[in-house]
Amino acid sequence: MANVTLRNVRKTYPGGFEAIKGVNVDVGDGQFCVLVGPSGCGKSTLLRMVAGLETVTGGEIDIGGKVVNQVEPADRDIAMVFQNYALYPHMSVFNNMAYGLRNRGMKEAEIKSRVDEAARVLELTPMLERKPRQLSGGQRQRVAMGRAIVRQPKVFLFDEPLSNLDAKLRIAMRVEIRKLQRRLNTTSIYVTHDQLEAMTLADILVVMNGGQVEQVGNPLAIYEKPATTFVASFIGAPPMNLMATRPEEIRSQLAGSSAADAGILGIRPEDFVITDQTPDGGVALPLTVEAIERVGAETFVYGSRDQEQQRVAATPGELPPGEIIVRIPGTEAPAIGAKIRVAAVRSKLHLFSADGRTRLEA
């Protein structure tokens, strides 16, 4: 049981590369914190710093009220689940789980009861004598989990633990991890690049980019009020539509509000409705339908805006400029090439400063 607090944590590699540029995060006791961001954003480095596998260049890492910057990984009372599971290939499943307990000089009887209990919870009991190579990916994953929970540590650290599993298993394990964490009520920090995993698992979501924290908070709060255009486009799939408010068309519709001088307008695909009306204070856009994706319960309409307008891409290479995604329920969709008009109400508009770094409240 412990809080984890990061105070202005920094990491600079010997070559001068600044991987973490001052991160402040406070994870309460028993909370599930997810670090999410694109690859190279420093989220794994940050987790490894909490684990003690990377040195801390600046700031403080505090676990359970104790600054652990100089404490060995073994003495931090943490357990970590690695992306490749990092099971000991020469040890049986039982010994994999017992290893950490033996290193701490626990009695064999106690070790056996703890491992058996963990194996029961994770449905590994019939496999205790097997070697890791005789297990499937999902089973290995569970052994890695088991190795973490038998230790009953203060903090669980997860480094993209599900990324090597197939899609179906990933969802099942995601739910398992959440249930397990709730039951054990152990403070957890979880790293992922998958925003869906992040949204579903987190009590506190930390969105990172370029070694910095973009936003910290409740996942739904972040979804509803992204603080920057980066967060807006990273959280949510398909990403939020972002466009410059320079075009007179939109600006005129927004006139009269403080948002008139906003630089970037964001609208989530699901907040659009196909309609000829323009909602009061909202925006409407004429589109030409270019592509349709039907996924069953919903349909994505890809349209281009009639005028040549630049879409502001928060992360490069996502959508061609000027493209708008509209999400509509069901399978009814306009034909390709059709001219449609989509609109969003005032309350669903997200406004950002021109550099995308600040959210403007309308």
Place this chain on the structure above:
Amino acid sequence: MQKQAIFQSKLLPYVLVAPQLAIVLIFFYWPALQAVIQSFLLQDAFGLSTTFVWFDNYIELFKDPAYFESVVRTFFFSFAIAVLSLSFALLLAVMADKPLRGSMLYRTLLIWPYAVAPPVVGVLWIFMLHPSLGVLARYLRALGIDWNPLLDGDQAATLIILAAAWKQISYNFLFFLAGLQAIPKSVLEAAAIDGARPMRRFWTVTFPLLSPTIFFLLVVNIVYAFFDTFGIIDTMTRGGPGTSTVTLVYKVYSDGLLGGNLGSSAAQSVILMIMVIVLTGIQFRFVERKVTY
């Protein structure tokens, strides 16, 4: 799926493998066969007459206490050389595996001695430890050690073992380093988080994961110590003093070429040949199939 080349002519495949077969037959099977035949023959001192003596050469050999001494000595040498060079190489490899500045340079330097030919190794060690020429021998004597491998058989044996082990360290180092680098870093990190201190981590994780490499190198080193130490022995001690550094291979040479006892020498060769076959068998059976941990 069957992998089979289709030839138009029935003869062509045989023509294509003929050069390889010729080399193997002329340079390997023919001499081997000669040795087997020779081992059943007895020549008189002048080489004028040859008698077929069945297994007399072998019986003589097994009755000869000098041969058994040589067998025991060879096994002892092999064991000592293997243990010494493997442990030093492992120590060096573990050190070199750490991400330190200039690691490429010292890794390269550690591999170099492998390029030195065995007789040259012998000469190098003689320059260091020859009782009258040796640089180190002077200091040994200054320390009050009566160092004279030319007279003291145990010292001569020590010298051979040191030189032979030294030469093999580079080879072992290379394999150990590769083996260490093949161990996923995250496994060692997991062990660190699991509360294992560096020494315990080494013995409970690194060492077991290196066991296939260790076993492979053990076989290679024994084969090396058996057969490839000839050059070192010949340049350093010529089997002396007395017969205190005569190994099985050196005995084949000294009995046959120096002693002129071709029949006995051939019989010894055949026995060595059988040993090689057994060692190779072990290697194929366990190493090629990969030792699983």
